[in-house]
Amino acid sequence: MDLGLWIEWIVKAIILIVVLLIGFMYLTYMERKFLARFQNRYGPNRAGPVGLLQPMADGIKLIFKEEVIPKQADKLIFILAPVITVIPAWVILAVIPLGSIQLFGRTIDFSLAGDLNVGILYIMAVTSISVYGIVLAGWSSNNKYALLGGIRSSAQMISYELALGLAFVGPAMMASSLSLARIVEAQSKTVWFAVLQPIGFVVFLVAALAEINRSPFDMPEAEQELTAGYHVEYSGMKFAMFMLTEYTKMIVVSVIAATLFLGGYHFPFLTDRWPWLGPLVLFAKVIILLFGIIWVRATLPRVRYDQLMALGWKVMLPAALLNVFITAGVMYVLGMIA
Amino acid sequence: MITVSLIIFLIVAVITLGSALMVVTARNLVHAALWLVVALFGVAILFGLLQAGFLAVVQVVIYIGAIVILIIFAIMLTQRNALEIGSRFNENWGWALGISALVFAALVWAIVSWPGFHVQAQPLDARFDSVAELGKALVASNGYALPFELASVLLLAALIGAIVIAWERKPEER
Amino acid sequence: MLQDYLPIVILVLIATGMAGLVVLLGHLFGPRRPSARKAQPYESGMRPIGPGTRRMPIRFYLIAVLFILFDIEIVFLLPWAVVFKKLGLFGVAEMLVFILILLVGYVYAWKKGALEWE
Numbered sequence: 365m366d367l368g369l370w371i372e373w374i375v376k377a378i379i380l381i382v383v384l385l386i387g388f389m390y391l392t393y394m395e396r397k398f399l400a401r402f403q404n405r406y407g408p409n410r411a412g413p414v415g416l417l418q419p420m421a422d423g424i425k426l427i428f429k430e431e432v433i434p435k436q437a438d439k440l441i442f443i444l445a446p447v448i449t450v451i452p453a454w455v456i457l458a459v460i461p462l463g464s465i466q467l468f469g470r471t472i473d474f475s476l477a478g479d480l481n482v483g484i485l486y487i488m489a490v491t492s493i494s495v496y497g498i499v500l501a502g503w504s505s506n507n508k509y510a511l512l513g514g515i516r517s518s519a520q521m522i523s524y525e526l527a528l529g530l531a532f533v534g535p536a537m538m539a540s541s542l543s544l545a546r547i548v549e550a551q552s553k554t555v556w557f558a559v560l561q562p563i564g565f566v567v568f569l570v571a572a573l574a575e576i577n578r579s580p581f582d583m584p585e586a587e588q589e590l591t592a593g594y595h596v597e598y599s600g601m602k603f604a605m606f607m608l609t610e611y612t613k614m615i616v617v618s619v620i621a622a623t624l625f626l627g628g629y630h631f632p633f634l635t636d637r638w639p640w641l642g643p644l645v646l647f648a649k650v651i652i653l654l655f656g657i658i659w660v661r662a663t664l665p666r667v668r669y670d671q672l673m674a675l676g677w678k679v680m681l682p683a684a685l686l687n688v689f690i691t692a693g694v695m696y697v698l699g700m701i702a
Numbered sequence: 703m704i705t706v707s708l709i710i711f712l713i714v715a716v717i718t719l720g721s722a723l724m725v726v727t728a729r730n731l732v733h734a735a736l737w738l739v740v741a742l743f744g745v746a747i748l749f750g751l752l753q754a755g756f757l758a759v760v761q762v763v764i765y766i767g768a769i770v771i772l773i774i775f776a777i778m779l780t781q782r783n784a785l786e787i788g789s790r791f792n793e794n795w796g797w798a799l800g801i802s803a804l805v806f807a808a809l810v811w812a813i814v815s816w817p818g819f820h821v822q823a824q825p826l827d828a829r830f831d832s833v834a835e836l837g838k839a840l841v842a843s844n845g846y847a848l849p850f851e852l853a854s855v856l857l858l859a860a861l862i863g864a865i866v867i868a869w870e871r872k873p874e875e876r
Numbered sequence: 877m878l879q880d881y882l883p884i885v886i887l888v889l890i891a892t893g894m895a896g897l898v899v900l901l902g903h904l905f906g907p908r909r910p911s912a913r914k915a916q917p918y919e920s921g922m923r924p925i926g927p928g929t930r931r932m933p934i935r936f937y938l939i940a941v942l943f944i945l946f947d948i949e950i951v952f953l954l955p956w957a958v959v960f961k962k963l964g965l966f967g968v969a970e971m972l973v974f975i976l977i978l979l980v981g982y983v984y985a986w987k988k989g990a991l992e993w994e
Contacts, residue, residue, distance in 0.1 A: 370886075374890070430908060476883045485763060486759055522939065525767075776937055779932055
């Protein structure tokens, strides 16, 4: 192992986190701007030209806010919970392939570990860890609303994790690999898996919205019944970290959806000709998906909790299983013919 | 011979054992569950060091992502979950210590007397795809087809047991 | 092999450091003016009633049990999916039986009302 490799990894890791941080800042701006237009308002337009400095202003404000730790709270876990929440959101994208270029006679892979042979399972593992931050935040606050919100969100997340996991099976079957690089490659040879796996794609999108506690499944933010859910007692930077996680997760699921079902960094002709366009192509797909997520928030009302769990267990799970069965059946018959 | 992986192994092993000790001595049940997470993470890293990437990730998915979550939910079912309950030791701790030492000794003896234990394992071929091999072995008739099916029966029994114990109510309670 | 995982370890370490830094920022620059009222648990401005941690309904526990069941199923499904194209009818039927046995539990839970939330 040479030093160059280590430096390469460290640089890539820092770039990934910085991109996610900037993405988070401007995603909040994008969402506020779009929601405002949906509601016939202007949205943030005071800080900087057309409000472009608004995210910085928010960040600086939050740094200088007082942080309250409630009495009887479990101090250590109370401080640890936001940290545990944010780490999975930052590390999950390590296995996303971004294409590679030839430079100075050397192949430079843009991604950190895009060809990991257990890529899909890695995503599942990191997703399953992200429940902890929420459950611990709710528990350590010593607040009824927080506890209730934390338990509710965690039950919601594990319920939809199943549909999410089953939606991964289709692409894995078609690409014969759990490596995301192979999955993108398989799509570049045929068509996007969204075309071949329509049920899987829809199941993935809905389950992903629920998994990241996003509208219309934003139970933890049901202000009317839970005041704010698991992060009621948090303030200042720690509160900001929960927001950061929520928005980072929006980016993350969009990236994963684009990679699994929309061809990832690959675009016909474009990236075959200019491979360095890979990350930009993925970026464009992600922006479109993010716009969809914001649009959904502007359109749909929040789902009631019992409806949410019923949807997860009685519709999404059977639909995802059915998709596996259909994919297996069709592929088996096609294999017989060929 | 001291290599990088040996150093990592030693550090991870110490952390795993230490946090396993914390699991049984922590006074707060939720803290104990969190120490269990650390210990299981350590085991996952040990799997990774043994080139068993699939097992390492599955360890995280199943044990940390599902089973400890279940344990935390179970702790929250209890009344005094946040309260620190008295001593962690009752009068039978001597017996427990003796029996565990005996079991540990038996396990060590069983492993050491296995001939494969003394053979230096060969590094795997770089092209060896453990995931694909596992997939084939699971459903092959000369592989693990029967244990695999039995596992599903076991899981089914666990689910039905949980429902019968926790869910079934006497008619007058409804 | 180990090389595949090292970049992820590095990423986890850097992410942990960054997250710690963010928490530290708030601690360093935020004012601290604690008062007994402020430290009370928030309950819509009322005095908190009873303890903050309560017992949770058994339902959540059952959901977690069901979750483990299907999580294990997915973990088995994924390596099977990887080799699906090379499997014969036996291998495909094998997985079908596995899923069907688990589905019995799912239907049982549904019929018993464990999936209902009132």
